[in-house]
Each structure stands twice: as structure tokens, then as C-alpha cells.
Amino acid sequence: xxxxxxxxxxxxxxxGDLTAGGALFERYYAAVVRFFGNKVSGDPADxxxxxxxACTRSRDHVRDxxxxxxxxxxxxxxxxxxxxxxxRRRDERVDPTTASVAELSPGPATMVxxxxxxxxxxxxxxxxxxxxxxxxxxxxWESMTSAAIAESLDMPHGTVRSRLRRxxxxxxxxxxxxxxxxxxxxxxxxxxxGWAAQIRQAQGGLSNS
Numbered sequence: 001x002x003x004x005x006x007x008x009x010x011x012x013x014x015x016g017d018l019t020a021g022g023a024l025f026e027r028y029y030a031a032v033v034r035f036f037g038n039k040v041s042g043d044p045a046d047x048x049x050x051x052x053x054a055c056t057r058s059r060d061h062v063r064d065x066x067x068x069x070x071x072x073x074x075x076x077x078x079x080x081x082x083x084x085x086x087x088r089r090r091d092e093r094v095d096p097t098t099a100s101v102a103e104l105s106p107g108p109a110t111m112v113x114x115x116x117x118x119x120x121x122x123x124x125x126x127x128x129x130x131x132x133x134x135x136x137x138x139x140x141w142e143s144m145t146s147a148a149i150a151e152s153l154d155m156p157h158g159t160v161r162s163r164l165r166r167x168x169x170x171x172x173x174x175x176x177x178x179x180x181x182x183x184x185x186x187x188x189x190x191x192x193x194g195w196a197a198q199i200r201q202a203q204g205g206l207s208n209s
Contacts, residue, residue, distance in 0.1 A: 006068040014059060021059070025052055028072055034111075034141060034203045035076050038122055039133065040083070041107035047083055051076045070152040073142070077134055077153060084130075096131040104130070111203060116181075117188045117195045118202075124174035132167035139164060140196035141203075168192070 004023070012020035032051055036044035054075045062071045084094045084104050094104065113119040125133050131153075138144045138152065150160040172189060179185030188195060 010059065010062065010068050021056070024068065025055075028069065030203070031069075031142060032072070032076055034200070035073065035137070036080065037111040037203065038125055038137065039080060039101050039105075039130070041105045047076075047079055051079045054079060067151060069142075070144070070148050073138060073144075074152040074154065080130075080134075094130075096134075097129050100129055101126040101133065111199070113199065114202065115195075115198070116184055117191075118199050120175060120178060120184060120188050121171075121192070121195050122199065124171050124178055127174040127178070128167060128170040132163055132170055135160060135163050136167040136171065140193065141200040 006024065006027075009020045009024045009027075013024065029048075032048050033044070036047050040047065051072070055072060058071075058075070062068055081094065081096060084099075087104070088094055111122055113122055125137065128136075134153070135149055138149050139146070144152070146160045146164055147157055149155075149164075150157040153160070171192070175185055175188055179188075
């Protein structure tokens with residue numbers, strides 16, 4: 001059976017077909033769960049619901065009919081930022097380029113990791129600044145290009161490319177700081193992309209598969 005594309009579903013949803021909107025949400029539900037899974041402690045259900053409700057209100061603002069996935073993750077990132085803003089004192093702002101999830105939300109992530117390498121990598125990701133973590137996870141877990149990430153996060157493409165490089169460096173530094181077992185650290189560093197892909201598959205595969 002031919003897979004109906006995002007553009008067709010979005011167009012039908014905009015024309016009032018609620019079934020098409022439901023199909024889009026079902027298609028990307030696992031990806032949104034995965035997005036919040038390593039960035040908040042506790043149940044992310046309210047944030048997931050807030051994301052889809054915001055998409056419903058703003059579906060006419062998608063820049064082009066082929067960009068629903070980028071739009072969705074942009075909404076999810078804004079929901080995440082608002083969530084952490086709500087946890088701060090009134091006069092305290094959250095800077096996602098410097099503040100990490102480990103600082104903003106101490107405690108275990110909701111993702112379950114089956115291997116030591118996975119647990120170490122997930123912990124390291126939570127130690128780097130939030131914006132860098134988001135960029136790296138979208139790149140590895142959702143197989144998004146740097147251009148698509150730039151569209152999603154409303155950033156210049158060059159900024160995303162430089163932050164992607166810096167994010168890899170920061171993760172490597174965090175892995176070395178966390179690694180009590182030199183062998184485990186070495187194995188994780190040698191195959192970052194492979195371990196990231198395994199985590200993605202364990203959490204539900206690709207969002208557009």
C-alpha cells in the first residue's frame with residue numbers, strides 16, 4: 001500500500017479532515033515521546049499533549065507542506081523551553097546554550113537503556129547544554145539534516161552546523177568525565193553514532209519510517 005505523505009495529510013487536515021490530523025499525530029507520536037524522554041525527569045505526558053495541542057492551533061503556520069516534521073520538533077522544543085521557564089523563579093531565565101538538563105531537571109531520564117554504553121551516552125547528553133543536546137539528538141535519532149534542524153529551531157544553517165560540531169565535542173568531554181571504567185568510555189567514544197542509533201531503535205525507530 002502506498003504511504004500517504006505528510007504533505008497530503010497536512011492539506012487534508014487543514015481542510016477539516018480530523019482523521020488526517022490524527023494520522024499525522026500517530027505517525028510522529030513515538031518521535032515526540034523520544035524527544036522528551038531524555039530531557040525531562042518524570043512522566044512527559046503533559047508536555048507531549050501540550051505539543052500536539054500547539055500543533056493543532058498552529059497547523060496553518062507550517063512554512064511549506066513538506067515541513068511538518070521540522071515544524072513539529074520546533075513546537076516540541078518551544079514547549080520544552082517553556083516547561084523549564086515555569087520551573088525557574090520569576091526573575092530567572094533559562095539559557096539553553098549554557099544550561100543542561102542535568103542542571104534544570106536533576107534525576108533519571110524516562111528512557112530505559114539496556115546496555116552500559118547506552119546509559120553512559122544518555123547521561124552524557126544530559127550534561128551538555130540543552131540546545132546542543134537537542135541538535136545532536138535530532139541529528140542522530142531523527143536522521144534530520146543540519147538544514148532541516150535549522151528550519152525546525154529557526155536558526156541560521158551555519159549556526160546549526162557549528163553547534164553540531166561543538167555538541168559532539170561536548171559529549172566526548174562529558175563521557176570522559178563520567179567514565180569510571182576506561183574500557184567502557186573507550187567503547188562508547190569509538191562508536192558514538194552506533195550507540196545513538198541503537199538507542200533510537202530501542203525507543204521506537206525513526207519518526208518517518
